[in-house]
Amino acid sequence: PGLTHLDAAGRARMVDVGEKPVTRRVAVASGVVSMKPETLELITGGRIAKGDVLATARIAGIMAAKKTGELIPLCHPLGLDSVTVDLGPTGPGTLTITATVSVTGKTGVEMEALTAVSVAALTVYDMCKAADKDMVIGDVRLEAKSGGRSGDYRR
Amino acid sequence: PGLTHLDAAGRARMVDVGEKPVTRRVAVASGVVSMKPETLELITGGRIAKGDVLATARIAGIMAAKKTGELIPLCHPLGLDSVTVDLGPTGPGTLTITATVSVTGKTGVEMEALTAVSVAALTVYDMCKAADKDMVIGDVRLEAKSGGRSGDYRR
Amino acid sequence: PGLTHLDAAGRARMVDVGEKPVTRRVAVASGVVSMKPETLELITGGRIAKGDVLATARIAGIMAAKKTGELIPLCHPLGLDSVTVDLGPTGPGTLTITATVSVTGKTGVEMEALTAVSVAALTVYDMCKAADKDMVIGDVRLEAKSGGRSGDYRR
Amino acid sequence: PGLTHLDAAGRARMVDVGEKPVTRRVAVASGVVSMKPETLELITGGRIAKGDVLATARIAGIMAAKKTGELIPLCHPLGLDSVTVDLGPTGPGTLTITATVSVTGKTGVEMEALTAVSVAALTVYDMCKAADKDMVIGDVRLEAKSGGRSGDYRR
Amino acid sequence: PGLTHLDAAGRARMVDVGEKPVTRRVAVASGVVSMKPETLELITGGRIAKGDVLATARIAGIMAAKKTGELIPLCHPLGLDSVTVDLGPTGPGTLTITATVSVTGKTGVEMEALTAVSVAALTVYDMCKAADKDMVIGDVRLEAKSGGRSGDYRR
Amino acid sequence: PGLTHLDAAGRARMVDVGEKPVTRRVAVASGVVSMKPETLELITGGRIAKGDVLATARIAGIMAAKKTGELIPLCHPLGLDSVTVDLGPTGPGTLTITATVSVTGKTGVEMEALTAVSVAALTVYDMCKAADKDMVIGDVRLEAKSGGRSGDYRR
Numbered sequence: 001p002g003l004t005h006l007d008a009a010g011r012a013r014m015v016d017v018g019e020k021p022v023t024r025r026v027a028v029a030s031g032v033v034s035m036k037p038e039t040l041e042l043i044t045g046g047r048i049a050k051g052d053v054l055a056t057a058r059i060a061g062i063m064a065a066k067k068t069g070e071l072i073p074l075c076h077p078l079g080l081d082s083v084t085v086d087l088g089p090t091g092p093g094t095l096t097i098t099a100t101v102s103v104t105g106k107t108g109v110e111m112e113a114l115t116a117v118s119v120a121a122l123t124v125y126d127m128c129k130a131a132d133k134d135m136v137i138g139d140v141r142l143e144a145k146s147g148g149r150s151g152d153y154r155r
Numbered sequence: 156p157g158l159t160h161l162d163a164a165g166r167a168r169m170v171d172v173g174e175k176p177v178t179r180r181v182a183v184a185s186g187v188v189s190m191k192p193e194t195l196e197l198i199t200g201g202r203i204a205k206g207d208v209l210a211t212a213r214i215a216g217i218m219a220a221k222k223t224g225e226l227i228p229l230c231h232p233l234g235l236d237s238v239t240v241d242l243g244p245t246g247p248g249t250l251t252i253t254a255t256v257s258v259t260g261k262t263g264v265e266m267e268a269l270t271a272v273s274v275a276a277l278t279v280y281d282m283c284k285a286a287d288k289d290m291v292i293g294d295v296r297l298e299a300k301s302g303g304r305s306g307d308y309r310r
Numbered sequence: 311p312g313l314t315h316l317d318a319a320g321r322a323r324m325v326d327v328g329e330k331p332v333t334r335r336v337a338v339a340s341g342v343v344s345m346k347p348e349t350l351e352l353i354t355g356g357r358i359a360k361g362d363v364l365a366t367a368r369i370a371g372i373m374a375a376k377k378t379g380e381l382i383p384l385c386h387p388l389g390l391d392s393v394t395v396d397l398g399p400t401g402p403g404t405l406t407i408t409a410t411v412s413v414t415g416k417t418g419v420e421m422e423a424l425t426a427v428s429v430a431a432l433t434v435y436d437m438c439k440a441a442d443k444d445m446v447i448g449d450v451r452l453e454a455k456s457g458g459r460s461g462d463y464r465r
Numbered sequence: 466p467g468l469t470h471l472d473a474a475g476r477a478r479m480v481d482v483g484e485k486p487v488t489r490r491v492a493v494a495s496g497v498v499s500m501k502p503e504t505l506e507l508i509t510g511g512r513i514a515k516g517d518v519l520a521t522a523r524i525a526g527i528m529a530a531k532k533t534g535e536l537i538p539l540c541h542p543l544g545l546d547s548v549t550v551d552l553g554p555t556g557p558g559t560l561t562i563t564a565t566v567s568v569t570g571k572t573g574v575e576m577e578a579l580t581a582v583s584v585a586a587l588t589v590y591d592m593c594k595a596a597d598k599d600m601v602i603g604d605v606r607l608e609a610k611s612g613g614r615s616g617d618y619r620r
Numbered sequence: 621p622g623l624t625h626l627d628a629a630g631r632a633r634m635v636d637v638g639e640k641p642v643t644r645r646v647a648v649a650s651g652v653v654s655m656k657p658e659t660l661e662l663i664t665g666g667r668i669a670k671g672d673v674l675a676t677a678r679i680a681g682i683m684a685a686k687k688t689g690e691l692i693p694l695c696h697p698l699g700l701d702s703v704t705v706d707l708g709p710t711g712p713g714t715l716t717i718t719a720t721v722s723v724t725g726k727t728g729v730e731m732e733a734l735t736a737v738s739v740a741a742l743t744v745y746d747m748c749k750a751a752d753k754d755m756v757i758g759d760v761r762l763e764a765k766s767g768g769r770s771g772d773y774r775r
Numbered sequence: 776p777g778l779t780h781l782d783a784a785g786r787a788r789m790v791d792v793g794e795k796p797v798t799r800r801v802a803v804a805s806g807v808v809s810m811k812p813e814t815l816e817l818i819t820g821g822r823i824a825k826g827d828v829l830a831t832a833r834i835a836g837i838m839a840a841k842k843t844g845e846l847i848p849l850c851h852p853l854g855l856d857s858v859t860v861d862l863g864p865t866g867p868g869t870l871t872i873t874a875t876v877s878v879t880g881k882t883g884v885e886m887e888a889l890t891a892v893s894v895a896a897l898t899v900y901d902m903c904k905a906a907d908k909d910m911v912i913g914d915v916r917l918e919a920k921s922g923g924r925s926g927d928y929r930r
Contacts, residue, residue, distance in 0.1 A: 003197055003208065005282040007704075012211045012282075012675065014682055016702035018644055018722055024328055031292075042158055053158065055322065055520040056167045059383045060228050062324055063528075066379055066387050067226070069686055071274050072281050073215050073679045077686050077699050079387050081416070082326035084317075102328055106701070110288075111281050118273045118292070119226050126227050126266050127160040127167075133265075133300070133308055137186075137273070138293035145288075153288055162549075167520065169527055171547035173489055173567055179793055210675040210787065214848045217789055218683075221844055221852050224531055228524045232531050232544050234852050236881070237791035239782075257793055261546070313507055313518065315592040322521045322592075334638055341602075352468055363468065365632065365830040366477045369693045370538050372634055373838075376689055376697050381532070381584050382591050383525050389697050391726070392636035394627075412638055420598075421591050428583045428602070429536050436537050436576050437470040437477075443575075443610070443618055447496075447583070448603035455598075463598055472859075477830065479837055481857035483799055483877055534841055538834045542841050542854050571856070623817055623828065625902040632831045632902075651912075662778055673778065676787045680848050687846070691894050692901050693835050730908075731901050738893045738912070739846050746847050746886050747780040747787075753885075753920070753928055757806075757893070758913035765908075773908055 005074045020106040025147030029113035030098045031140035037093040039132040054087045061085035061120030065112040108148045160229045175261040180302030184268035185253045186295035192247040194287040209242045216240035216275030220267040263303045315384045330416040335457035339423035340408045341450035347402040349442040364397045371395035371430030375422040418458045470539045485571040490612030494578035495563045496605035502557040504597040518592045519552045526550035526585030530577040573613045625694045640726040645767035649733035650718045651760035657712040659752040674707045681705035681740030685732040728768045780849045795881040800922035804888035805873045806915035812868040814907040829862045836860035836895030840887040
């Protein structure tokens with residue numbers, strides 16, 4: 001298959017979804033922020049600060065999902081049914097972020113899920129960068145997607 | 156060092172930069188989109204379509220740099236002096252993105268550079284996902300930073 | 311009833327409205343700006359300036375209703391059927407603002423109506439603050455709501 | 466004093482601040498959400514849900530302060546030095562919100578502080594409205610302001 | 621016919637579209653940027669720079685179409701089915717821009733098409749203004765519209 | 776002179792203004808909406824509706840000037856000192872719009888003035904299109920500009 005976002009002359013366009021059926025669609029994406037183990041402990045360990053980096057990143061991810069159509073030039077603007085963003089340690093110095101987005105509409109929401117993960121990860125970076133500038137955001141990818149004409153996808 | 160974006164009670168706040176000097180600051184960030192080699196060829200190879208995925212992603216990254224303060228909850232809103240985003244193949248199935256951002260101001264622009272890279276990468280994903288859903292965005296990181304009180308940084 | 315915007319572990323999420331029926335929904339909200347009587351006369355009394363503070367606040371309120379999903383983290387982004395904002399004196403030094411919003415959708419529009427009232431009130435404050443810094447915005451509340459599963463509400 | 470945001474013919478305009486000096490300016494605003502005591506207990510009392518309504522409203526208020534120039538038609542767009550938003554119970558069924566904003570610039574930041582308070586209050590309303598639709602947002606007002614040509618203000 | 625965006629008292633309002641049927645609607649708008657012939661050659665002629673002004677303006681126009689409800693006070697916020705923007709020389713020093721927008725909804729998309737043309741034209745101006753400040757944007761108009769209750773329109 | 780917004784390889788970039796001096800800069804732009812004379816009378820003639828189309832378009836233009844950096848991909852985000860937008864009939868069926876924008880900064884504000892004119896014109900179109908779909912927006916151009924390194928400009 002070619003690149004549907006380019007017309008026959010290679011020019012960018014927003015694909016016409018006018019004929020696509022309205023269905024319930026769900027997408028799940030994930031990503032990882034790798035950091036020094038002691039940075040991750042600063043985030044998760046202390047009693048007082050508990051949760052606020054994660055709470056802030058979760059909110060940032062949810063709000064970014066709603067901005068996807070503004071950020072990604074050829075994405076369709078969409079009303080969303082739900083967005084959830086989960087963050088938690090999955091190893092020493094490894095914070096994993098998962099976003100699940102659903103819509104009842106004509107296009108999938110994989111970009112919304114990927115955008116939520118990316119912006120949540122950037123927020124973690126921002127809040128911890130005074131302690132650790134070597135953090136790396138990686139493994140941002142689509143985990144699963146259902147409800148579209150092209151069939152379900154599972155990584 | 157602790158997390159400057161949390162106050163003594165662990166609550167999120169926007170750090171006060173009122174006393175920081177205005178200096179010229181530059182940040183460079185990079186990231187990678189890993190894809191099937193044939194997907195990368197679709198982007199770079201054809202004569203007709205040449206450039207439009209990359210041109211679109213470049214514009215999306217530049218525009219996203221300007222939106223950083225809107226996306227990242229505790230980032231300061233900033234006027235920027237310049238933004239450049241470069242994208243190019245660095246191996247079979249490997250597209251590397253580099254963003255350079257500068258400002259004359261009181262805070263660094265590493266978040267702007269990282270945001271530009273992330274949104275450019277998401278745009279590439281969006282434009283190629285009909286051909287390849289297995290793409291992964293990774294290695295998003297700060298390469299270098301200069302001009303701030305905490306000294307220069309080079310990865 | 312508990313707080314639907316928190317999951318079982320107390321984390322913020324955007325509630326899933328995928329299963330809710332699409333119905334016509336209307337919400338009415340109101341609020342008050344209290345000011346010195348002579349400030350209110352500056353707004354309403356003069357022949358020349360007549361209407362422009364109120365016209366500006368009305369536009370600001372309507373535009374803010376459309377931005378609700380961007381401002382309130384867990385609000386669903388919505389297409390709206392209509393927004394009206396009315397402002398008028400209801401006593402010496404008392405300016406009352408009423409907003410009515412309707413949608414054909416899966417979630418109510420009380421937040422849109424409350425946001426329209428709040429931003430219209432802030433706009434009045436902004437335009438009159440050189441004359442009167444003691445103004446107070448108050449009594450911002452939902453007056454009525456209809457069309458949702460939880461039944462109609464009237465204050 | 467008249468209304469500086471209207472010209473001699475009563476038309477709205479953005480006041481020219483080109484000649485005003487750049488100074489450090491601070492503004493403090495506050496407001497109250499009045500609710501059933503048991504709603505406030507849902508917010509503050511439970512161990513599990515603890516903090517997330519307040520954390521979400523705090524983030525929403527900080528982000529809204531940065532959007533003030535977009536929401537209020539005649540406000541100048543501003544880079545901000547700092548924003549803090551505090552929320553806490555001050556009586557049975559009374560949640561008080563205080564926002565402090567600072568800038569080094571040519572115009573004051575009272576609108577930014579008032580906007581932060583208003584949007585934080587709206588966020589509390591949104592997250593608790595399934596439990597209590599009778600909440601009222603009130604007493605939104607400027608507490609103090611310093612650094613401008615017109616002298617310091619304290620309520 | 622009168623002005624539907626004003627109520628009986630002449631106040632601005634967003635027209636209620638709640639009772640209008642959901643139909644497929646398409647609008648086409650066009651406009652022209654007039655410039656020195658040698659400026660147009662800078663845009664279209666060189667091998668190296670080929671396309672990037674046009675590619676950037678195309679993306680800007682598409683993204684602006686999605687922002688129409690934010691820019692035009694009484695426009696309804698809309699999900700769009702498709703947006704295409706074409707730019708090309710139609711005479712010496714004449715660059716013509718055409719935008720086609722479609723939606724399945726209750727209101728037409730002529731404002732989205734006109735906004736796309738206007739912002740694409742402004743982007744061309746911005747990118748070429750160092751070479752030619754005398755450019756003029758003109759003839760921005762609706763070419764055709766179909767699918768609404770008021771019948772099809774063709775200029 | 777070439778196109779400063781393209782690098783040597785023809786790729787779009789945001790020009791670096793880091794070395795440019797901070798000066799007071801002013802730009803004036805204008806444009807015209809051509810319509811049936813009776814449409815213009817609907818806008819200006821009636822006692823009741825008087826002013827609201829013009830008041831709404833004026834506000835839309837001012838708010839759009841502040842969004843210029845968001846709309847035009849390679850524009851620098853700017854704090855503005857002032858924005859004024861004037862609208863008035865200048866002939867039968869001719870409505871002329873003039874915008875004046877000033878800043879103390881490193882880059883000119885011609886794009887802000889042109890954007891204010893364009894969005895004010897689009898708002899007039901939107902509010903009158905039920906009465907007249909044949910309106911044309913034209914003659915959008917820079918009238919004057921001062922304060923930059925390249926010298927003053929007057930059309």
